[in-house]
Amino acid sequence: MTEGPEQRVRAVRAVRGAVQLERDEAEHMREQVSELMTAVLERNGLTSEDLISVWFTATPDLHSDFPAAAARKLGIVDVPLICAQELDIEGAMPRVVRVLAHVESDRPKSGIQHVYLGAAGALRKDIAQ
Template sequence: MIRGIRGAITVKENNEREIVSAAEKLIREMIRANNIEAGYVASVFFSATEDLTAAFPAKALRNIDGWTYVPVMCMAEIPVPSSLKMCVRVMIHLNTDTAQEEIEHIYMEGTKKLRPDL
């Protein structure tokens, strides 16, 4: 079974260090909270809002030991009026037997309001 694990974090400034650092903080917490091993990951998608242009957030994944061969992709978030700005989102596609309701989705910093139900 492939499951999706969602995560999001806001970024303070549009610069490479800030974007990659925030993305790495988020992905490491997603890995920790869900006990993810890279060998079970099918792919990872990152998206960024249109105001984040200084770096690819997916670069953060390459800072994590053992994740070299995990397929990763970046894309632009749809610029919906009044949507959250300065935001990086992640979707990890994971091979797992874990039930959907047991997956821990991670929303950090200003993104907690995106999914208050979680």
């Protein structure tokens, strides 16, 4: 029996990330969420074709736009996206957009790079890269 080239094993993985906005303005949110999504894809060697679904959450003090709108502007158009509101916890970091992307990847769980931009790096120092 002839052995072929090694097959890459693809699995469903979850990628986390977050960014803190400086202000609640639609254009600023689009810029920051676009930067976050671009970093999530690039750091994990992904394209929009690898995305299965994406959850966005925003803290209750963000009202200017849907974070998913930024993903659509990036060309992520045939992937289910959903937005939800974070819990309103006293003392929580304000103006934060979080993302949980389900992807197909050949990376092991330990190879996934979670992306916490700017001040949001303080949210998960244990996994921020």
